[in-house]
Structure formats: C-alpha cells, structure tokens
Amino acid sequence: MATAQQREALAVRARRDTLAGITAGLRERRDTLAQAHAARVAALSRTRAGRRSAQKALTRLLAARARAAAASGPSGPWAIPWPIVQCESGGQNTPPNSAGASGYYQILDSTWKGLGGSTPHAYQGSKAEQDRLAARLWAGGAGRHNWVCAGLV
Numbered sequence: 001m002a003t004a005q006q007r008e009a010l011a012v013r014a015r016r017d018t019l020a021g022i023t024a025g026l027r028e029r030r031d032t033l034a035q036a037h038a039a040r041v042a043a044l045s046r047t048r049a050g051r052r053s054a055q056k057a058l059t060r061l062l063a064a065r066a067r068a069a070a071a072s073g074p075s076g077p078w079a080i081p082w083p084i085v086q087c088e089s090g091g092q093n094t095p096p097n098s099a100g101a102s103g104y105y106q107i108l109d110s111t112w113k114g115l116g117g118s119t120p121h122a123y124q125g126s127k128a129e130q131d132r133l134a135a136r137l138w139a140g141g142a143g144r145h146n147w148v149c150a151g152l153v
Helices: 002-070 082-089 109-114 127-141
Strands: none
Touching: none
C-alpha cells in the first residue's frame, strides 16, 4: 500500500511541478506581452506627436506659399500684393506718368528720394531696389494707403 501511496504522491508532485512550470511560463508570457504593449503605446505616442509637428510645419508652409502666391505675379515675386502691382503698372517698369509716379510700383519721385532711391526716378532703379523700397513703404500693409489701387482691389 505504501508503494501505491508513494506513486500517487510522486504523480501529484509531478503534476504540481508541471502546473508551476506552466504558471511561470504564462507569467513570463504575460510580462513579455505587457512590455510589447507598452513599447507599441510609446511608439504610437511618438508617431502621433511627430504627425502633429509635421502637420503644424505643413500648415506654416502652406500659409507661406499662399502669401507668396498672393505677392507673386506672372514675372515673379513682388514686394506688395500682385493685384495692386497689376492695377498700378501692369507689372511693367513704366516711366513717370502724368502724376510723376514711375517704376513697377508707381512710386512718386519725392517718395522715391525720401526712401533713399539711388536714381532720380523709380523706373531707373533696379527691380531689386524698387522691391526693397516698395517693401519698406508697404510695411506689411501699414503703408497700403500709398497706392490708389490698394483701395480698389
């Protein structure tokens, strides 16, 4: 009888040890899955943050492109919005009109000299100089009253 009891005790111990091994394996698997889940959550969080950052950068770039397009006409960028340039001079470097305004931006001689123009008339200056001085006069829109067409377009 002792032998049967011993065999049964050995079988119970073997089952117990097997179940303990299975339980340990399940715990290890659970811990590994938890670590993998945490890594995925962290990666997703970084990806979302990167996407938000990229979206903000894209929004800024699109806004800059829209501003550049508004200030750009058929022959390139302009210091003031293209519709005003188009109305004032048609994008042409014109000689003085009857009012005395000339150049791409139709700047009066007195204003041209006051801004530090290097020539007697605006149309005689380079486009770069006309752009620079018109940009100063425009001052981000604060000087829009200097162009008649600004009120029309």
